């Protein structure tokens with residue numbers, strides 16, 4: 001979603017801001033803008049569309065120099081919520097008097113009341129955004145102290161925000177604050193950066209401070225002071241980002257998505273490294289910080305997440321029930337708190353989130369903790385809000401995922417869920433030998449993925465054949481049911497083709513009415529329990545003239561007589577099959593989207609990290 005970057009220091013300010021914005025592009029946006037403090041005046045440039053449009057406009061504007069000293073600036077990529085994607089609505093927003101400029105992520109729920117109040121005091125507004133209310137409120141409350149004006153304004157806000165503010169009366173300062181939307185401060189030498197995400201800063205510094213909710217920081221080029229909303233100083237730890245800026249480059253790939261698909265042998269290897277113990281046939285997941293007694297006393301598990309992470313959770317449901325004997329359900333995070341979940345004293349809630357910032361998943365974590373449940377998180381982004389609030393969990397170590405469509409995070413989530421189920425299973429029911437069989441399989445995942453990736457040109461050929469279809473169904477059973485959902489989701493997200501993932505047996509209870517020769521069906525017919533039944537379901541589709549593309553196990557000759565085309569995956573057990581199958585379907589979706597010329601890394605209307613409800 002929206003992205004924030006701010007810079008204060010001795011380097012070229014607009015370069016730092018543009019560089020940061022470009023690294024935030026992956027989050028999804030529809031306009032961009034920046035404000036610079038030049039000779040104690042705020043100059044603002046905004047453009048709709050790509051950050052390159054902003055870059056070009058800024059380069060043109062300052063081609064003859066900036067006509068003064070500039071050490072401070074803030075910038076933003078906006079993903080429209082309140083008001084259309086226009087230049088007026090793009091950030092930064094200035095107050096009516098031009099004293100302050102502000103960028104904002106999140107949503108202010110009481111903006112209408114605040115706006116009415118400000119209008120009654122003579123304030124006028126140019127945009128349809130909730131953000132313009134915040135900056136005018138700061139101006140209204142200002143009495144010579146920049147920090148106090150921001151703190152006073154924030155006390156009046158209901159909703160979520162991550163903000164960065166500059167003031168023409170206080171050059172050399174950026175005030176940042178957060179409530180529900182991340183803000184990180186990057187500590188340089190004689191320069192400081194602020195951002196909504198570490199990728200905006202990592203080219204300049206790896207030393208960062210993550211703000212907590214209701215923290216307000218006064219950032220100067222050589223100093224950061226952090227206070228809580230009551231203006232009491234607080235101390236926050238400095239963390240070291242372990243990403244290499246090279247990891248967020250395309251490195252010769254046409255798209256980040258393809259790069260990330262191909263990184264999966266390594267990302268899964270990093271996820272499982274040092275976490276399998278063959279002596280005891282179990283997984284070592286220190287961050288879970290959970291005792292055997294706590295595991296054996298766990299009465300039920302609720303996995304909660306959104307999007308692709310939710311689908312990873314559906315695979316986890318099978319793992320926990322099959323291997324650990326613990327009744328498990330998967331709850332959409334957006335529903336979790338509103339349906340008033342029943343959590344018992346020994347319930348465990350597992351929150352899954354690549355970004356660790358998804359608003360609904362965070363709300364579910366808070367609801368579960370508030371109801372006394374134990375909460376653990378599975379996050380990719382180290383230091384993210386969900387990881388910090390859950391307090392314990394497992395990091396995926398997938399490396400930065402830039403493409404909006406999630407790929408390597410999904411496979412690492414599934415691998416981590418399998419390790420967790422192995423650990424819980426060893427405590428509850430599995431013998432050492434049974435545990436070691438699963439451990440062997442987990443260790444083999446990277447190699448199996450490499451083997452699958454070698455067949456990508458065959459998947460590309462099949463994708464080319466079906467690239468013109470306008471509707472697809474993906475069907476599967478058991479462990480392959482979530483894989484069908486994820487395959488369809490990937491195709492929808494990046495190719496904009498209508499695709500539905502369905503349980504293979506459910507198809508005949510309605511959607512089969514939609515099948516004809518123009519609607520291909522991708523049937524997940526891996527050689528694992530349930531395959532015979534899927535073949536029956538394939539025949540139901542063929543009888544309606546749908547062309548069927550099977551995902552089938554290498555060496556399975558029987559499948560040929562039932563289907564038009566076959567995507568092959570290496571032979572594995574049912575535990576690993578969803579990982580390989582989803583990777584094959586990621587490639588299938590990728591090649592179809594590429595044939596259709598889509599903007600694969602930044603699909604329309606989507607955001608990488610959804611920080612609003």
Ligand code: G6P
Nearest residue numbers: 307308309353354355358406607
């Ligand atoms: C957005 C992304 C999806 C992602 C979902 C959950 O919708 O576009 O790819 O699966 O958010 O994100 P999370 O970071 O919580 O896994």
